[in-house]
Each structure stands twice: as C-alpha cells, then as structure tokens.
Amino acid sequence: MSENGTLRRGRPGYDQQGILDVAVAAFIQYGYDATSMGVLADRLGLSKSAIYHHFASKDEILDRALDTALGALEGVLEETDAAGGRAGDRLDHVLRGAVHVLVDKLPYVTLLLRVRGNTEVERRALSRRRAFDKRVTALVSEAQAEGSLRSDIDVRVVERLLFGMINSIVEWYRPGGREDADKLADDVIAVALDGLRMPTSNRVQELLG
Amino acid sequence: MSENGTLRRGRPGYDQQGILDVAVAAFIQYGYDATSMGVLADRLGLSKSAIYHHFASKDEILDRALDTALGALEGVLEETDAAGGRAGDRLDHVLRGAVHVLVDKLPYVTLLLRVRGNTEVERRALSRRRAFDKRVTALVSEAQAEGSLRSDIDVRVVERLLFGMINSIVEWYRPGGREDADKLADDVIAVALDGLRMPTSNRVQELLG
DNA sequence: GGTATTACTAACCGATCGTTCAGTTAGTAT
DNA sequence: ATACTAACTGAACGATCGGTTAGTAATACC
The missing domain is CATH 1.10.10.60 (Homeodomain-like)
Structure with a gap:
C-alpha cells in the first residue's frame, strides 16, 4: 500500500x-x-x-487515528497564531482552516467527533478537544472585544454554535460533490458571519443604529 | 416509578x-x-x-427511545404546517420548536442524533430523520423563494448547516444552566438568521444595494 | 541459496455478550 | 387464605469479543 x-x-x-x-x-x-x-x-x-x-491493539488504532485528526486541527490554530493580525481576521482564518481540515481528513475528524470517553485513549482525545475549543473561544472573545463580532450573545454559546455548524459537515459532506472545500468554507463563513436572513428596511435601520 | x-x-x-x-x-x-x-x-x-x-430486547429499548425523540420533532412540523403563514415565519417556528424539543427531551434526541444504522431499528430511525430533514429543506426553499432568506447558498447546504448548529445543542447544552430553552432558542435563531458579524459601513452599503 | 525484512495464519484463550428459562417475591383484591 | 398482578432472580446457553502464540509466506538483498 x-x-x-x-x-x-x-x-x-x-x-x-x-x-x-x-x-x-x-x-x-x-x-x-x-x-x-x-x-x-x-x-x-x-x-x-x-x-x-x-497494531498492538484496537485501542492503538483508535489512538493513532484521533491523533491525526487532532494534530491537523491544532495545526490550524498554531498557524493562525503565528500569522497574527486582528482577532476577527484570525477567526476567519481558523474557520476556513477548520473546514479544510474537516474536508481533507473527513473520516478521521468524523471519528474524533464521535468519541465518547469510555477508554483512556478517548478521554485524552476529549481533553485535547476541550483545549482546542477553549482557544477558539478565547479568539471569539477577542473578536467581540475588538468589535468585529456581536457581543450580545455569550461567547461560549457563540463558539459552540459556530463549531456545531462546522462540525456538522462530517455528517453530510461528501467529497467530490458539488461543493469543494473552498466553496464550502465560503458558505459556512457566510452563514456564520452574515446569517441567513435577507435584509429588510427595519434591519437596515437597526444596522445604522 | x-x-x-x-x-x-x-x-x-x-x-x-x-x-x-x-x-x-x-x-x-x-x-x-x-x-x-x-x-x-x-x-x-x-x-x-x-x-x-x-422489554423484549435491547433493540426494543432503543426503538422506543428513538420513537420518543422523532415523535416530538415530527410534532413540531405538524403543528407548524397546521398553523400556516409565510414560509419565513413558519421556519422561525420550526427552529424554535426544534430547540425546545432538544432541550425538553435532551437525552432522547441525543440518542437519536448518534444513531449509526447497524440494525433495522436504527435504519428506520434514520429514514424518519431523512424525511424530517427533507420537509425542513422544503420549507427553507420556500423561504428563499419568498425572499425571506438569502438564496445565494444551496438550499440543502443551508438546511444542513442550520440543523448542524441546532443539533449541536445536544453536545453541550446543560439544563438548569445559564440559558433556559427560550433564551437558547433566541440566541440560536439570532446567530442563524442574522449571523455573528458586527456591521461595517461596507456591509451597510451592500445591504442598501 | 541463505538471510533479513515484513506481512500473514489457524488455533486457541478467558471474558463478555444478549437472551432464555423456570422459578421467587412483593404488593392488591377478594 | 388464596388468587391475581407485576417485578425480579440465578443459572445457563450459544455466540462473539479482543487478544496471544507458534508458526508460514513473500519479497529484497548479498
């Protein structure tokens, strides 16, 4: 092979x-x-x-697979931190990167997102996931503080809903379909950042403040 | 009991x-x-x-549990269809209703969302889930056609991302926490419909057309 | 041809799986 | 006291589980 x-x-x-x-x-x-x-x-x-x-055990297979997924996601954060910039832009970069990782390593990330915590291997993976989420939440918080993102919704709820949407990709995305990773990332970010609703005149008034 | x-x-x-x-x-x-x-x-x-x-079998336990979750979700659609109205408003109603079902029957819906398809019971549940998704997608499509929702993103992608976000609630929502079901529904719908980004003058220009 | 490397096998192990069966138990009704 | 109702039990079953062991097999290299 x-x-x-x-x-x-x-x-x-x-x-x-x-x-x-x-x-x-x-x-x-x-x-x-x-x-x-x-x-x-x-x-x-x-x-x-x-x-x-x-492989020495079934567990070791799982461990190796989860490490692949987590390594890729963590890599997105490292690379974003290294680049620096405004929090809003960095968040945009993380979201795009995450979508790309989900698409590129779809089976591995899918497995990661379904981990329960029954074994030590699974618990370690969940712990790494929590650390990832924490770092993204911090970034969302920064973006709220700098005024890029709305701050009327709790930062933790925002992060969860955001990654809830992104992570849902593993349940329905099929590589080779109509949307490639770039288009998918564009759509996800458009929905996440700008929402689904069409503007009405009332909304424009709100926006004008 | x-x-x-x-x-x-x-x-x-x-x-x-x-x-x-x-x-x-x-x-x-x-x-x-x-x-x-x-x-x-x-x-x-x-x-x-x-x-x-x-219970006759482990399978029967699962079947009963999944039926509870699916019944509640399907009930939201029935009730929304019965009420009628604009597609945008009906979608709003479905989203709020779904969030409430997720919160009220959290363990049951959680179980439903993790079904794999290994047994006949599971496959039947997945089939009912697909039928539910299809009806929601039809509603999203109507809302796009009536101009309530943006139509630059594929209707199936929209439905998937939307319910990806809503369904993520089962992974992190804890009843009795800071947000009750109504507040949570408000937040979810705010993010879904209006997005996360703060307006900039460029955005206002775009909105003005 | 012999050796090193790397992939593969059948038989076996003790433990656990979901389920069945022939009972026992704890309450209410008469 | 007896009958009915509904919940519960230990022992047993055949099947499957993850893993071990002492090999065999197929290639490259010298």
Missing part, C-alpha cells in the same frame, strides 16, 4: 497506514464499539491476527 | 418508562453499542434478566 519509487523489502500487503484507513472507515460506518476486529479483518481481507502485526 | 394517586397492583419497582430513562442515560453516556445489558442492570440495581420483563 506504500507506492513510492523505492522498492520495499518484505512481503507485499498492507502497511500500517493502509490498515488505519480501512479501520477508520469501518469505525465511522459502524461505530468504534460496534466494529469488531473480526469485521475489520473481513473488510481488509485478512485474518484477525494479521492486524496485530501492525 | 409511577407515583400517581392510585395504588398500583403488583410488586413495587421500576416500570417501563423508568427503565427506559435509565437506559437512555446510559446509552448516551457510553454509546448504545458499548452499553451492555450488564452495565444497564448495574445502573438499575437489578439483574440483567429483570430488564427482559419490561
């Missing part, structure tokens, strides 16, 4: 990444807990025990 | 609704597939087989 120019030693077959991709697809289809190693083996066309050559 | 004024015949203990409530709480905490009947029995303080007096 590793098709670089160099010849690989050893028996041809799946590598770790190949197993991981198939595992993640099964985990998001059936749920992690409902996906037995037997189902996974069937899906790979291997025996159950062959999987244990590549 | 049934504490009406009349005396109930039979041995005191849980009734079906009592078992169901505890089951749903466990299902949303651990996930349906990861909640064994043993875990549920522990939680109820009963034996595993006692559960089978009340």
Whole structure:
C-alpha cells in the first residue's frame, strides 16, 4: 500500500497506514464499539491476527487515528497564531482552516467527533478537544472585544454554535460533490458571519443604529 | 416509578418508562453499542434478566427511545404546517420548536442524533430523520423563494448547516444552566438568521444595494 | 541459496455478550 | 387464605469479543 519509487523489502500487503484507513472507515460506518476486529479483518481481507502485526491493539488504532485528526486541527490554530493580525481576521482564518481540515481528513475528524470517553485513549482525545475549543473561544472573545463580532450573545454559546455548524459537515459532506472545500468554507463563513436572513428596511435601520 | 394517586397492583419497582430513562442515560453516556445489558442492570440495581420483563430486547429499548425523540420533532412540523403563514415565519417556528424539543427531551434526541444504522431499528430511525430533514429543506426553499432568506447558498447546504448548529445543542447544552430553552432558542435563531458579524459601513452599503 | 525484512495464519484463550428459562417475591383484591 | 398482578432472580446457553502464540509466506538483498 506504500507506492513510492523505492522498492520495499518484505512481503507485499498492507502497511500500517493502509490498515488505519480501512479501520477508520469501518469505525465511522459502524461505530468504534460496534466494529469488531473480526469485521475489520473481513473488510481488509485478512485474518484477525494479521492486524496485530501492525497494531498492538484496537485501542492503538483508535489512538493513532484521533491523533491525526487532532494534530491537523491544532495545526490550524498554531498557524493562525503565528500569522497574527486582528482577532476577527484570525477567526476567519481558523474557520476556513477548520473546514479544510474537516474536508481533507473527513473520516478521521468524523471519528474524533464521535468519541465518547469510555477508554483512556478517548478521554485524552476529549481533553485535547476541550483545549482546542477553549482557544477558539478565547479568539471569539477577542473578536467581540475588538468589535468585529456581536457581543450580545455569550461567547461560549457563540463558539459552540459556530463549531456545531462546522462540525456538522462530517455528517453530510461528501467529497467530490458539488461543493469543494473552498466553496464550502465560503458558505459556512457566510452563514456564520452574515446569517441567513435577507435584509429588510427595519434591519437596515437597526444596522445604522 | 409511577407515583400517581392510585395504588398500583403488583410488586413495587421500576416500570417501563423508568427503565427506559435509565437506559437512555446510559446509552448516551457510553454509546448504545458499548452499553451492555450488564452495565444497564448495574445502573438499575437489578439483574440483567429483570430488564427482559419490561422489554423484549435491547433493540426494543432503543426503538422506543428513538420513537420518543422523532415523535416530538415530527410534532413540531405538524403543528407548524397546521398553523400556516409565510414560509419565513413558519421556519422561525420550526427552529424554535426544534430547540425546545432538544432541550425538553435532551437525552432522547441525543440518542437519536448518534444513531449509526447497524440494525433495522436504527435504519428506520434514520429514514424518519431523512424525511424530517427533507420537509425542513422544503420549507427553507420556500423561504428563499419568498425572499425571506438569502438564496445565494444551496438550499440543502443551508438546511444542513442550520440543523448542524441546532443539533449541536445536544453536545453541550446543560439544563438548569445559564440559558433556559427560550433564551437558547433566541440566541440560536439570532446567530442563524442574522449571523455573528458586527456591521461595517461596507456591509451597510451592500445591504442598501 | 541463505538471510533479513515484513506481512500473514489457524488455533486457541478467558471474558463478555444478549437472551432464555423456570422459578421467587412483593404488593392488591377478594 | 388464596388468587391475581407485576417485578425480579440465578443459572445457563450459544455466540462473539479482543487478544496471544507458534508458526508460514513473500519479497529484497548479498
């Protein structure tokens, strides 16, 4: 499954990444807990025990997958912080970046968003997620303070609704459909920032203050 | 668990609704597939087989729970259709109603939103959910056509993002917190319809056309 | 051909799964 | 006291679970 120019030693077959991709697809289809190693083996066309050559446990597969998703999302925040700028612009950048990560690593982020907390691996992932949310909330708060965003709604509610919308992408977005990642990011941000309603004259009056 | 004024015949203990409530709480905490009947029995303080007096199977518990959630959501649509009016107003009504259902039946709707499709019960629930979504999308489309909502974004994307936001409530809303259902509905609709951004003079110009 | 590397296997393990069965228990009604 | 109603039990079942073990298999390299 590793098709670089160099010849690989050893028996041809799946590598770790190949197993991981198939595992993640099964985990998001059936749920992690409902996906037995037997189902996974069937899906790979291997025996159950062959999987244990590549990963020590079912848990390790999950851990690796969640790390991929979280790493990408955290990367968006790092890159945004490094760039600096007004909070409103940085938030815009984070939202676009998040949408791109969701689209690029759809199966992995989908798995992450469905984590429950039954095992230590899951609890660690949830903890990293909470830290991510906290940093985004701080950014929203800054954007409210600088006047870019409305401040009549609690900052935590704002962050939750915003990422509720963005995260919903994993439930319905299909790559290769009508919308690519850029268009999707544009739409999400348009809805989030400017809303759905058409302006009325009353609204314009409100806006004029 | 049934504490009406009349005396109930039979041995005191849980009734079906009592078992169901505890089951749903466990299902949303651990996930349906990861909640064994043993875990549920522990939680109820009963034996595993006692559960089978009340419900024929684990599946039947799930079926009953999902029906509760779907029934409530479908009820919002029925009531809105019966009332009639402009599409924009009906959509507003559906959104408020949905938020209220989410808050009032939080555990049940939470369970519904996490259904995967592994069993016939789950697939039936997903089918009902799709029918619900389809009706809301039709309403959004009407509101776009009547000019209440922006029509530069695909109607299906709009419906998905909208309910993505609303449905996210089940992941973070805590009853008895700072926001009651009415305030929450107000906030959700404000964000959805009017967005998050503060107006700038460029925006006002755009709005003026 | 032999060695190193890497992927894969069948049989097995102890534990847990959802469910069944033949009972027992705790209340009300007569 | 007996019958009815409704809730509950321990033991057992066949199936499945995640994982282990002692191998086998297929390639590249020398």
